[in-house]
Amino acid sequence: MLKTLSKIGLLVSALAVGTVWLVVLRLKDVPVPLLAAYGLLLTGLVVGLLWPSVLGRRATRRRVLAFLGVPVGLGTLGLYLAVVYYVTDLPVLLALAAAGCLAWAAASVLRGRRAAAGRGGRQSRRAFLAGGAGLTLAVLSGLSVDRVDRQRREVLARGEQERQAAVRAAGARRRIADDIVRVFPIHTGDTIVTYGQFYGGLDGWEGVNGYLRTLVDKTQIAVPVYAYLIDHPRHGLMLVDTGVNWEQAHDHDGYYDHNHMVSRLLTQRDEYQMTPGQDLRVHLARLGYDAKEITTVFLTHVHDDHAGGLRYLPQATVVLDRRDWDHGVLYPYSFDLVKSNLSFPAFGSGAFGAFPDSQDHFGDGSLILLPTPGHSPGHMCVLLHLDTGSVLFVGDTLYTLPHLAVEQVRQTTLGGADTIHQIEAARRIQNLLASDPGTVPLFAHDNTRYQFDLVTSAFANGVPGEAGLLELRTHMQTALTPDWRLQAGHTPRFVPPASGTGVGRVEFR
Ligand SMILES: [Zn+2]
Structure with a gap:
């Protein structure tokens, strides 16, 4: 028994x-x-x-x-x-073939020893041929390593050229020095996710089960990855999140090879898409700035689609919640250059509306950090006061505008306490938005008209003005009822790709 x-x-x-x-x-x-x-x-x-x-x-x-x-x-x-x-790489294929031949040769030698005299000769001839082929393949494999490496460097160099051409073609805007706070949305490419991971939190996409489903489910969609640039007359140039970097998108395996094996094993090879014009440095140049001028980065959390651009900002102070850092950063390579410039807020400025803790970062009320754990243990939102109202950078606490209807649309969380915290955070954000009609939310992955049409045009020159903010709030009212339920025409639905394979899209009904 x-x-x-x-x-x-x-x-x-x-x-x-x-x-x-x-x-x-x-x-x-x-x-x-x-x-x-x-x-x-x-x-x-x-x-x-x-x-x-x-x-x-x-x-x-x-x-x-x-x-x-x-x-x-x-x-x-x-x-x-x-x-x-990567067995698809030429050197690996050759090396595997070489190993097979050599193993065969060794087996033939052993069998030859045991066999009778006549058959032994045939076995040793076989061993000789297989061994020769194996050695030749091994040499070829070694020689091809350099070739593959050169190809990789060429891909990166070509990317660099394209990027610089994009900067030149953009015709850099001249930076305006006045005392107006400016905010620019920075679209750093797209990420491919499963529809359920993004919208299916209430349909069983939760916890370990949700994670496993993201691996096998092929209902994929492409969603944007946004960072935001703040040009502040008193506090300088700042970023909220940094998006994806060029290497992540174009040399995925090389990039993750700098990490420990776990993150390389657990990331999908084709998860990011980025055009040369979407590179963070190109965006900055087009707007009249340089990455070197960024003094502060506020990271809503440490996930790699928010921390990738840190590679270009070695001089910046990086402000993030200690709980995220202590929990372990799965992608150390993003943080390599800035790990001595980290700054952890104490959240000692007392309650802020429905939020029990907050951090008045500059001590003048211009920028407030608000803890919203759930999506990650140390997730935080950033509230910035403009001259005409406020913007709330919600990071990944809510992926999109419809996610504000937290009883109807929910993203995947790790389950358990994380889900409870996530809903708590969503309620606090609802509360903040309800209590101040001059505040608008800005998302990191919104794939609706709110981001693509309204936010993009309202913030085109960095200054939405009262009218721009009002327009965003008016759109919010057409999407959501006062008690945070979706209005007709705003419920997301997956539409499979026409060809049956590839990436689908989301329709709002
Ligand atoms: Zn994200």
Whole structure:
């Protein structure tokens, strides 16, 4: 009885580890049929080792190891190499072929020794041929490394050229020095996410289950990644979030290779899209600024689509909630150049409306930091006073305007306390917006007309004015009722891509 129980325990833990491994492989785009076959072999091996008789009367552990263990071992090695060293790269393909030939040669040598004199000669000829082919392939593999590396450098150099051309073509605006606070939305490309991760928090996309679904679900959409530039007459040039950087979007594997393996294994290869004109530095140049002039960055949270641009801002003070930093930064490479310039707010300025804590960052009431944990443990929103009203940078606490209807539209969270905090934060934001009709929310990933038409045009020259802010608030009223429910025409719905594959879109009905 006890033995059976411990065997069941072993089975369960082996299957759990196996499932995690399969999920990682799926995330790295290993085809489903291949994964299914591999998973079946893996399960057979585990079950066969624990209860050999299940696989047949004559099955022994030794036979299970020979017939299932060897293919599973080779499969695991092959998949690991494919995922970590990119089997699609020429050097890796050549090296794998070389390893196969050499293994064959070694097997032939061994068999030749055991075989009778006549057959031994044939085996050694085989060993000679396979060994020669293996060595040749190994040399070719070594030679091709340099070629692949050169190609990668060329891709990056071409990107740099395109980017500089975009700066020149933009015809830099001359910076205006007056005493007006300016805010510019900066669209740093798009990220591909599953529809459910974005909008399905109330349809079971929550916690571990939600995370697993993001890996297998193919209802994908592209959503924008926004950062915001603030040109402040007293406090200088500042950014709220920094968006994605060029390498993340164009040399994804090279970029994540600078990280530890975990983040490379858990990120999707084609998750970001960016044109040369969407690079943060191009945006800044077009607006008449330079990345070197940015003195302060407020990070709503540490996720990589908000921290990527830190690569270009080594001089900036980076203000973020200590709870996010202490929780561990999964993408250290983004922070490498700024990790000695971090500043953690104490949130000691007392309550602010419905928020129990706040930080009056400059001590003059011009910019207030508000903790909104949930999306991440140390997420915060930033409230900035303009001359005509205020803007609230909500980061990822609410992805889009419809997300303000928190009872109807919700994004994925890690579940448990995070979900409770997330809803609490959303309610506090609702409260702040309701109590001050001169405040407008600015989102990091809004994919509705609010962002694309209204915010873009209201902030085109950085100064929305009272009329611009009013227009945004009026649109909010057409999208949401006073008790924060969606008006007709604003409920999101997934529309699959016309061709059946690729990225779908969102329709609001
Ligand atoms: Zn984000």
